[in-house]
Amino acid sequence: MATTSSNVTELTINTIRTLAMDGVEKANSGHPGTPMALAPVAYELWANTLNYDPSSPLWPNRDRYILSCGHASMLIYSLLHLAGVKKVDANGKIESGLSVTLDDLKSFRQWHSRTPGHPEYEHTTGVETTTGPLGQGVANSVGFAIAERWLAARYNRPGFKLFDYNVYAQCSDGDLMEGISQEAASIAGHLKLSNLCWIYDDNNITIEGRTNLAFSENVPERFRALGWHVVEIEDANDLNALADAYQSFLDNVESPTLIVVHSIIGYGAPKKANTSAAHGEPLGADEIRATKAAYGWPDEAFLVPKEATKHFAETLGARGRAAREAWEALFAKYKQSHPQQASEIETLERRELPAGWDAPVTEFPADPKGLATRISGGKALNMYAERIPWMLGGSADLAPSTKTLLTFDGAGTFTADTYAGRNFHFGIREHGMAAAVNGMTLSGLRAYGATFFVFSDYLRPSMRLASIMNIPSLFVFTHDSIGVGEDGPTHQPVEHLAAARAIPGLIVLRPGDGNEAIYAYRAALKQKHRPTAMILTRQNMPTLDRTKYASAEGVERGGYTLIDAANGKPQVILIATGSELSLACDAYEQLTKEGVAARVVSMPSMELFEMQDASYREQVLPASVTARVAVEAGIRQPWDKYLGFGGGFIGMSSFGASAPAQTVYEKFGITTAGVVAEAKRVLGK
Known part of the structure; x- marks a missing residue:
């Protein structure tokens, strides 16, 4: 030329x-x-x-x-x-x-x-x-x-x-x-x-x-x-x-x-x-x-x-x-000498999980006192990570609080001296942590990073990019509401659930008791092309009696009927997530005693619920029942698609306050009595 x-x-x-x-x-x-x-x-x-x-x-x-x-x-x-x-x-x-x-x-x-x-x-x-x-x-x-x-x-x-x-x-x-x-x-x-x-x-x-x-x-x-x-x-x-x-x-x-x-x-x-x-x-x-x-x-x-x-x-x-050809020849010999390890490598390179990772687990027994979902979630995380050798992660200097430390034998810690460990200490660097988690996930590992939910603001750009890239990064957020209590409004997430749900493609999961936490983690790990924000409580919440309430496996469908009116024809539907689920259940009992036919729908994930077919969604939220109340310790913004013009909402419209968690809930009207009153209001009673 x-x-x-x-x-x-x-x-x-x-x-x-x-x-x-x-x-x-x-x-x-x-x-x-x-x-x-x-x-x-x-x-x-x-x-x-x-x-x-x-x-x-x-x-x-x-x-x-x-x-x-x-x-x-x-x-x-x-x-x-x-x-x-x-x-x-x-x-x-x-x-x-x-x-x-x-x-x-x-x-x-x-x-x-x-x-x-x-x-x-x-x-x-x-x-x-x-x-x-x-x-x-x-x-x-x-x-x-x-x-x-x-x-x-x-x-x-x-x-x-x-x-x-x-x-x-x-x-x-x-x-x-x-x-x-x-x-x-x-x-x-x-x-x-x-x-x-x-x-x-x-x-x-x-x-x-x-x-x-x-x-x-x-x-x-x-x-x-x-x-x-x-x-x-x-x-x-x-x-x-x-x-x-x-x-x-x-x-x-x-x-x-x-x-x-x-x-x-x-x-x-x-x-x-x-x-x-x-x-x-x-x-x-x-x-x-x-x-x-x-x-x-x-x-x-x-x-x-x-x-x-x-x-x-x-x-x-x-x-x-x-x-590359030399590596492939070496790997062929490796498969003969180390077949189990070779199989693991091939599985993670296919972006799959090992056989049996989702085998049944022991559920938590009913308990009125229950556990915080950060605790039950931490137990679930450990159960699954022990079955998935390449599941690893850590927190932004908050593992004792987020309960995300892997504690089973052999988990170990990833340090400059020992790179084989599966626990990471990212330090107080939420944004750097989340971006590193994305890099690890892009490499075929099932990586997670954890911090308090209010600090999701610090890592949001990386969470958004995980969704743009369609990768299954896992972001674990605890201390998820005004239930944080004494730390006050700087540490009490209010608008954060709406902000997370606003990211296209991000799966937001807010389980309502210990068993929902188990299935929430299972739902997250099943994702191959979508990241997950796991939202967990600081405070204890009852572990529901599943002989009375529907199986927590319903979490994997995003929303499910937890308990229904005796005749299956509710006058009002109470929809709740996370720590407010037990309030909805208590309100259901009160309304039932007063002759109001109610249904409680647990909605841990709007995104998973929207993925279900129309007939299932109609079964859970029939269009004929327009009297609806959502209960969540966050802002109303994402709820109107389920509530319509006539629905009610029990939640937050301002920042929180510093006081014991129970006091904060009472002062902001997020109580059983508040739910009952709102249900009656939308029914015109």
């Missing part, structure tokens, strides 16, 4: 740059400057370091590459195309076509394109996690690195090093300004995750202008203080320095590595390089023409020289294929 590029390396780098420019220009939307700056950084990693087979992109021991600065998505899309990464279907079958075709690059940011504005997991093969909200990718990478360390500790054997992959996250100034990245970096440094490398693009530019408008700290020294190995590169175009930096990471076995790369955003653009104008808008036809001239590149859009794809095939492709 006609180009003045001096060699195939420069040719390949400039192909990445020009594809990024052309894609953004055609879409009239996007971020061209960062891919232009980072093309040599990514090239050196992919061509000469990354252990990845484009022909088998889900190979278990592949290195993971995460573009945390997801706005630079044309960088990863160009790499996936040039590297020839194969497309994998929803069932994990490798197809003959490419993950990202040239037509996909031309359809950047368009409807149904495999090149959306920010990289999306499962939407585009080769994208390991959804990024875009800055800081999330690097924080996910900590979970990926944790997963590799845990898998290696559990499954590697003498002569069988099955898991030794590395995790690379390319990040920006914005990533490192976000607080979540500090939490994640602190966790990684504490755990000495030497398989983790962050590649920081220090280009001194943000949308508003120079970074020194708002950012003047010494990033290398901050990371050294966090226990990281730090390497600095003065010029992003210095391939030898980049190669040395990657080798320095590979040689370091004591800590995670931060490679600080000083770059020029929009490299090569005569007017826009090193300005904020290169960050978040197309360069424009004239500037692209001038930039290509500076590269010695023809004035042709989406030009892909065959030498560039051949070069990636001869470097990344050949190296990755050889490594």
